Amino acid sequence: MGHARPTFERRQLGLVLRRLRERTGMTQQASAEVLGKVRSRIVQLEDGSATASMEDLDKLLDCYNVTGDERTTVVELGQQARRRQKRRVHVDNLPDAYRRFADLEASASEINCFETGVIPGLLQSEGYIQALLAEADGVLWSADDSQGEDRSVYRLDRQSRLLGEGDRRIMRFVVTEDALRANMGAPEVMREQLTHLLALIDKMPDLNIRVLQADSYGNPLRGSGLTIFGFGERGTPIGYSSPVFGPSTYYDGEPEATAMLRAFYRSWEAALSREASRRLIQHIAKE
The missing domain is CATH 1.10.260.40 (lambda repressor-like DNA-binding domains)
Known part of the structure; x- marks a missing residue:
């Protein structure tokens, strides 16, 4: 070596x-x-x-x-x-890329995530996960794909690794309002998901979830999704661009990762505060 x-x-x-x-x-x-x-x-x-x-x-x-x-x-x-x-864009074309994403995620000391129109994976309830995967089943992958069960288990495993008691890493999520109002699976699925978000907010005071309202201005990440992993003194940040279809794409060049983090913070600042976000989620859950 x-x-x-x-x-x-x-x-x-x-x-x-x-x-x-x-x-x-x-x-x-x-x-x-x-x-x-x-x-x-x-x-x-x-x-x-x-x-x-x-x-x-x-x-x-x-x-x-x-x-x-x-x-x-x-x-x-x-x-x-x-x-x-050289540090550059890295496209992961190898099998089981989702497992390597989970490895990288678990090793990070800071996670900043923005998603449009969908609840971020770490915040999804079990019913929401099943409904989300069902929408893609037979479309983004074949209906008899052997990895179908793995995808569900993988997301739940990610949550158990990162959302356990005593985890002190910094985690920030910006959830768009349309994700909270989406028709995912059935009305009871969304009620379960909203209740799950509220439980996470109440249970984990260090978990930072903010809602970006539909009428907000100044969102440079409109229509996209990204995650930036921070590693403190153990290395430079790594950005991840959420794919709809195709391989996972990572950015480990400092200019790219810095620009992605700057865009995340702009959306973070445009979103509601943690408490105001909680109130909005409660309001939508009662509608």
Whole structure:
């Protein structure tokens, strides 16, 4: 392994390897012993500040019992991580991109999210998730797609990882008013969703949810959706553009991530306060 700056590709590889190691129940020390190296090298690899040779990566994947398509994907991530690449737009064309999004999300110390017309994934109730996926079933993917159940479980797993008690990361969400009034599934689905939002606001004082009203001016993100992940001193921010169809797109260049964060804050400032947002959600739930 060689020491390197945490590029987006190295960060992705490291997060995947951490998830695979934890899945087997192995410690970082045990993984290091497989490679004949000190524990700090596994720490560096999982933090995205080190690269792994193909030989070392094969040893780890053998140790973690990774086979088939999953192994092929991790090997490709390893090849990407070893290339010298400038910070730029990164398009994730590999299988199971949603899992790597969840890894990146869970590792962030700050999450800023804006969505138009839909409740952000971390804030969705179980019924809303099912209704949302049902709308795309047979349209954006085939009706017999084997990943259908995975998509639902994945969203609920994301929520359990990030919305648990004691989580101190900064999370800001701007929800548009049309998302609160949408006809998603059935009236009872939306009532459940609105009640779920109110419960999150009451339960988690550090969770920041604001509603952007339909008649608001000065929204530079109108008609779009994005998420910006912050990592404090562990690396520069990474922006994510929400796709309707196609691969996931990330921006790890400082100018792009800064512009995305600036646009988010403009929408954040245009939205209602936390308490005023709560009152509006309550009002819509009673309509």
